[in-house]
Amino acid sequence: xxxxxxxxVVIKYGDHKVTHEFNCEIEKGQIITLFxxxxxxxxxxxxxxxxxxxxxxxxxxxxxxxxxKYKYIIGYVPQDNQLLPWQxxxxxxxxxxxxxxxxxxxxxxxxxxxxxxxxHGHKHPSNLSGGMQRRASLARGLATQxxxxxxxxxLVSIERGLRKKIMMQMRKYIKKNNISAILISHDYEExxxxxxxxxxxxxxxxxxxxxxxILEAERDLSFFDSDAFESYAQKMVS
Amino acid sequence: xKRSLILSxxxxxxxxxxxxYFLTEFQKIDPRFLPSFHQTIITLYTExxxxxxxxxxxxxxxxxxxGFLCSFIVAYPLVILAMINTFLKEVIFNQVxxxxxxxxxxxxxxxxxxxxxxxxxxxxxxxxxxxxQMIPMFYDSSMILKRKYDAFTHALKWKPWKYIIKIIIPGxxxxxxxxxxxxxGWAWTYLIMAELLGGENSIGHAIVLSQRYLKTDVTxxxxxxxxxxxxxxxxxxxxxKKILFRWHT
Numbered sequence: 001x002x003x004x005x006x007x008x009v010v011i012k013y014g015d016h017k018v019t020h021e022f023n024c025e026i027e028k029g030q031i032i033t034l035f036x037x038x039x040x041x042x043x044x045x046x047x048x049x050x051x052x053x054x055x056x057x058x059x060x061x062x063x064x065x066x067x068x069k070y071k072y073i074i075g076y077v078p079q080d081n082q083l084l085p086w087q088x089x090x091x092x093x094x095x096x097x098x099x100x101x102x103x104x105x106x107x108x109x110x111x112x113x114x115x116x117x118x119x120h121g122h123k124h125p126s127n128l129s130g131g132m133q134r135r136a137s138l139a140r141g142l143a144t145q146x147x148x149x150x151x152x153x154x155l156v157s158i159e160r161g162l163r164k165k166i167m168m169q170m171r172k173y174i175k176k177n178n179i180s181a182i183l184i185s186h187d188y189e190e191x192x193x194x195x196x197x198x199x200x201x202x203x204x205x206x207x208x209x210x211x212x213x214i215l216e217a218e219r220d221l222s223f224f225d226s227d228a229f230e231s232y233a234q235k236m237v238s
Numbered sequence: 239x240k241r242s243l244i245l246s247x248x249x250x251x252x253x254x255x256x257x258x259y260f261l262t263e264f265q266k267i268d269p270r271f272l273p274s275f276h277q278t279i280i281t282l283y284t285e286x287x288x289x290x291x292x293x294x295x296x297x298x299x300x301x302x303x304x305g306f307l308c309s310f311i312v313a314y315p316l317v318i319l320a321m322i323n324t325f326l327k328e329v330i331f332n333q334v335x336x337x338x339x340x341x342x343x344x345x346x347x348x349x350x351x352x353x354x355x356x357x358x359x360x361x362x363x364x365x366x367x368x369x370x371q372m373i374p375m376f377y378d379s380s381m382i383l384k385r386k387y388d389a390f391t392h393a394l395k396w397k398p399w400k401y402i403i404k405i406i407i408p409g410x411x412x413x414x415x416x417x418x419x420x421x422x423g424w425a426w427t428y429l430i431m432a433e434l435l436g437g438e439n440s441i442g443h444a445i446v447l448s449q450r451y452l453k454t455d456v457t458x459x460x461x462x463x464x465x466x467x468x469x470x471x472x473x474x475x476x477x478x479k480k481i482l483f484r485w486h487t
Contacts, residue, residue: 047389050389050392050393051392052388052389052392052393071395073393073394073395074393075393076389076390078390082386082389082390084405084408084487085409086409086411086486087485096402099394100394119383124384124484124485125485126486222285
């Protein structure tokens with residue numbers, strides 16, 4: 001039984017149709033990626049799940065309940081970091097942890113460590129680089145005690161040398177906590193490494209062009225250099 | 239503030255003084271129309287030695303501060319209410335849109351009639367002048383932030399009041415502070431307007447008296463005093479902002 005289900009979801013902004021009837025299912029603990037060109041409606045689909053926009057037609061279900069009636073907090077890392085500039089990095093992460101009912105303060109430290117930000121917890125966002133702010137925003141999303149995580153282009157602007165490590169840590173964390181995650185990405189490397197399934201989308205009005213299942217359950221750094229990785233990447237772009 | 243900006247600001251002030259100096263020293267302008275710069279400074283110094291001067295300055299500063307604070311205390315909660323409730327927003331903004339275009343001096347005879355020429359009447363004039371302007375300014379600053387964090391708070395499933403307390407109030411504080419700085423300047427203009435109408439022991443009254451006896455240098459010295467108080471207050475608020483909102487770049 002799917003944990004999240006997009007059921008014939010049509011999103012429109014005025015007369016502009018962003019998606020055709022979009023159908024997709026995400027199981028508990030599964031990571032999927034919406035991969036497609038800019039403006040194809042990936043973020044709009046995510047916003048429909050977050051109940052930030054109401055689809056013109058169709059519905060989004062979470063655990064058989066309609067998204068607008070789902071009462072739990074959904075972890076969300078938006079494109080623009082939306083860190084609170086008057087709070088320190090640690091306070092930013094703690095806010096989401098506490099608000100989502102996570103009563104384990106050590107989680108904040110663990111996640112800051114995971115994101116290589118342990119030494120910067122006392123700093124305000126304005127004192128961090130763009131990449132660090134992005135990681136902080138990601139840390140905040142991961143600290144949320146949630147069943148669902150929405151990650152909107154989370155690795156953009158993260159330092160090249162750290163990207164693979166962060167991806168690895170992130171996937172491990174999501175899997176360990178059995179979280180259903182939806183990623184939005186333009187980057188095939190991120191999509192292939194992170195996902196269990198990739199939906200390759202067309203330009204708006206969006207349709208699913210391809211569905212690629214990534215079969216390898218265990219992934220480490222060597223996966224990036226494997227033939228399998230290359231073949232999935234080929235499938236995406238072909 | 240960058241050193242170059244301070245320098246250019248100071249340069250423009252020096253230029254203004256130089257123009258004033260040359261106009262009055264070499265153009266033989268009647269000092270009853272425009273007193274010389276050095277005469278104005280001497281008068282200001284002489285006035286500053288009198289107790290009456292300081293009584294006038296402190297009384298005016300007190301009035302302007304009370305009027306300004308009253309405006310703030312009423313305007314800010316109204317803005318918060320307008321953000322939480324659409325109906326209240328319509329009610330508040332319909333009133334504001336109407337009153338915003340009414341000139342405050344038009345109310346002065348009514349204020350005198352209803353409240354007299356005492357301190358309370360003057361505070362009411364300042365209140366009327368600043369309160370109506372504060373509401374749209376505060377509202378706009380708050381709405382920019384509200385839009386920015388809408389998705390954030392929606393995901394957290396926060397009630398509007400929690401949004402206000404956790405995001406809007408701390409997040410808009412430096413912007414509201416800047417708006418308040420601006421409004422404080424306006425409060426001074428309305429104060430002088432109110433004081434010109436009567437009541438002893440005030441800068442406005444001193445200006446009227448000096449005008450009556452054509453002591454233009456005294457008029458100028460009091461105008462300079464207001465300018466100096468204005469700059470000092472503005473600089474103080476700017477300095478306090480840096481301390482209070484260190485995170486704000």
